[in-house]
Amino acid sequence: MNFDYSDDQKFLKGEARKFLEARCPASVVRGVLNDDAKSYDADLWKAVAEMGWLGAAIPEQFGGLGLGKIELCAIAEELGRVVAPIPFASTVYFMAEAVMLAGTDQHKGFVLPKIASGEWIGCFATSEGPGAVTPSSIKAVVKDGKLTGTKIPVTDGDCANIAVVLANENGKPGLYFVNLGDAGVQRETLKTLDPTRGVAKLTFKDAGAWRLGGEGDGFALMEQVFDRAAVYLAFEQVGGADRSLEMAKAYALERYAFGRVIASYQAIKHKLADMYVKNELARSNAYYGGWALATDAAELPLAASAARVAASDAFWFASKENIQTHGGMGFTWEVDCHLYYRRAKQLGLVAGGAKVWKERLVSQLERRNAA
């Protein structure tokens, strides 16, 4: 049994932690939070590109480091701990995974090196309004290689160079590359729950579009991309949840009430124990998702669903109870608790919310048990 990071992966993770503690303190996150004109931290983005992390899971022939998927999971966990304000998920977990999953060699040769080098920021545009994305929710249309329609919200759509867009062609869903510099693309930056992650409304009017994957495969491909992204996101969420518990613990051990530290009251101890239990279950489910992703296992959809459901729940719980443990101070702008509370919700929704994933999980389970 070897159900853990390897020694090399642990070393990489340790180095990533040191790097991010130095390069991404809360002041960097706040630099983006407090500046409406800034959608990400460009210095950190550049530094992360120089570390090679953008191409950690991209094969060497396409400009990446070709380390592997578990290595990327380890990096994701560390990015989640510091709520890194960069378009890493959109570019790496969504765009690069979509290209590696469904792209031709030509697509891969064109797009992946630009992602690995940090030259291009990517985004993944599926939602068009309130409610989960379903085959009937897609109104965007491609005709004669031109895309028309609206996508809202698109995370990192305000800063991305290129998008993969879910749209119908001949009444069938497909995924399409769109160059966001195209004259037919209009972008509008929107206000969000988590301003450390930029969001836009993208309006397309006869914008040039190139299909990624087969005609009519768009919805199924989107789900497969979401499965892959869900695993990486789960590691970010586990990182954020662990950090939230650490913050709550540190505060509870220094804050006095009624003559003793609040960490000595069972109401607080049990709250923190509940956080720990959820975090461990989320970590274990995330590891299984990582294993399924790295080995290309048939169980990936079920494993990814479980990883996502557990991690979304754990981060939400830890981030809200971290504020509660901090009392009134936790509700202030100056204390960092809300950075995690905001990110917990952003990460919990960005590849689809809990209800969608629980449904995906149970439908997989039904199929497995019927077989």
Place this chain on the structure above:
Amino acid sequence: MDFNDSSDEAAYREKARAWLSANAKKKRSDASEAMESEDNASMKASKAWQAKKAAGGFAQITWPKEWGGPGGTPIQQVIFNQEEANFDVPPNPFQIGLGMCVPTVMTFADDATKQRYVGPALRGEEIWCQLFSEPAGGSDVAAVRTKAVREGDDWIINGQKVWTTGAQFSDFGIVLVRTDPDLPKHKGMTMFWLDMKAPGVEVKPIHQMSGGSSFNEVYFTDVRLKDSQRLGAVNDGWKTALVTLMNERLAVGGSTGTQYGHILELARGVKTEGGTMLKDGGFREKLADWYVQTEGLKFTRFRTMTALSKGQTPGPESSIGKVIAATQMQDLANAAVEMEDQYGILNDEELSPLKAAFQSSLLFAPGLRIAGGTDEILKNIIAERVLGLPGDIRVDKDVAFKDAPTGR
């Protein structure tokens, strides 16, 4: 990150499998775990199975050869447990004795005692029980009031223990008693071993709300013990007890009672206006949560096994298993009987789905949330020993035990 055995582990698994195949029958895939069954027939079968395991070198795998074990590693014990779980073997009434009591005897008793008792216990010929809990001390284990008074070379024991698992069929036990009530709670206790058939020992089964009787009250009336039955120094019993508790078996076992797979099948068969309960959105969300918890626990056990495999000692983090499993058992059983609607009131093996297994779980779950550490105590353990938060304030800490505040 993988689930593969190392080559040593794989070889051991093969060996265990081969031995099990030669000595036991494969379990049927649809068999469900019995929660309470300890009749005489199964006791005979349990003893025979334990003797076979001891002879084959698969009983107490980590015990040294000196004491009849094969001198194996903790991971080998886990591997054997995993493989044994696939076979139809009798219940194991030896766990507490071999996991906790006998190791305490091995640490603290004199050579003659060890030579006499360790072997028969290992072979399942004699069963041991652990007499710690009392009416006035469940979670607060150190609040023992059963007292021992010295009389020459003997000790006279009077008092009562409760929740003693297996006392009704045990031959021997280890008992924690108060020897000096003028000292603070943790400082005036002493541990002894005793013969459960000795004059003055009376065992009364407890009738559980679930119907069964796995636990007992044990009364001591002027029970006479020799000083040579003492385990550890006089008034040093808490230290001995900590050794006992440290030997608690590795929490790597599976869950008990009805599981998400059972309720999924139940839902498939319960009709609604729109189809079956399996299509109910509220039910599907709950089912997803149970699945995620169950898998989370399973993979947490795999992480514990990984630590064992690398020769590390898993810490108290394994406490999370029972908190989740017991709560889920109650929650899932409740959802199942709710799903059956009025019919769920029935608790009849002939009429209720799955031979009334959900009803059994519903009635057994309250006990599981308490036995072996209540939910609240386990959360304290996580908070204090895993997260390093301060212990609770103890108002009885520096007070003579006889002066400590008590209820009735």
